[in-house]
Amino acid sequence: MKPHNLIKIVTVGIVGFLFSTILNASSSYPIKMTSFMDKAGNTIGTLTPGTKLDVIKVSGKKTKVRVHGWSAFGAETVIFKQVGKRIILSILDESVISKVKKGQSKTDEFESVWNESSFTGWVKTSALINSQEKIWEKADNLFKQRCGGCHQAHPPHEFTANQWPNIVKAMKDRAGLSIDDQWLLTKYMQAHAKDIK
Numbered sequence: 086m087k088p089h090n091l092i093k094i095v096t097v098g099i100v101g102f103l104f105s106t107i108l109n110a111s112s113s114y115p116i117k118m119t120s121f122m123d124k125a126g127n128t129i130g131t132l133t134p135g136t137k138l139d140v141i142k143v144s145g146k147k148t149k150v151r152v153h154g155w156s157a158f159g160a161e162t163v164i165f166k167q168v169g170k171r172i173i174l175s176i177l178d179e180s181v182i183s184k185v186k187k188g189q190s191k192t193d194e195f196e197s198v199w200n201e202s203s204f205t206g207w208v209k210t211s212a213l214i215n216s217q218e219k220i221w222e223k224a225d226n227l228f229k230q231r232c233g234g235c236h237q238a239h240p241p242h243e244f245t246a247n248q249w250p251n252i253v254k255a256m257k258d259r260a261g262l263s264i265d266d267q268w269l270l271t272k273y274m275q276a277h278a279k280d281i282k
């Protein structure tokens with residue numbers, strides 16, 4: 086191989102590596118139900134496990150993040166992942182609703198109006214992980230341990246994203262799930278549901 090070709094390959098490799106590191110660094114995910122705080126550290130809402138967050142800045146023990154999704158007209162405290170699916174990303178306090186940034190609006194098949202919504206706040210850095218896969222792995226272990234004892238385990242793709250919250254809720258006590266487990270499993274089942282690509 087000619088030396089300049091080698092240099093080219095190495096350069097492309099380094100640039101690619103740096104770029105992917107930057108991309109990875111820009112998203113993070115709460116491991117479990119996590120407090121969403123204002124700058125002063127007051128809780129102003131909750132983030133659900135596995136929710137994709139844009140990292141704005143890390144300052145030691147706290148990280149500034151943005152959650153982005155959709156809210157339904159008349160129920161602005163809840164930010165959902167997408168229009169018409171009950172995949173909850175964040176539940177905000179009534180008191181901060183006026184600070185939610187609104188984008189475009191859409192009307193779903195039931196004539197409900199949805200608004201693109203994003204909200205910025207702070208979370209504990211230790212509550213975050215930069216791999217959503219790791220969170221789903223943990224959820225999958227929970228699913229394998231707790232959901233196949235009484236009947237054949239019903240895999241995520243058997244039901245829709247809107248069906249899973251009630252199913253997991255109905256099985257919660259039977260499977261001995263804590264509230265955190267319930268949220269983690271619900272988010273995992275929804276992320277892999279039959280109507281989610």
Ligand code: HEC
Binds near residue numbers: 234235253
């Ligand atoms: C202690 C026993 C037990 C455990 C553990 C259990 N289930 Fe069930 N599950 C049942 C019974 C009994 C039914 C029958 C319907 C009913 O009574 O609700 C059922 C029904 C279901 C159904 C409905 C099937 C259908 O065709 O409508 C789903 C889905 C389901 N379970 C999922 C789960 C998941 C997910 C978990 C783990 C979080 C779980 N189950 C853990 C006992 C259990």
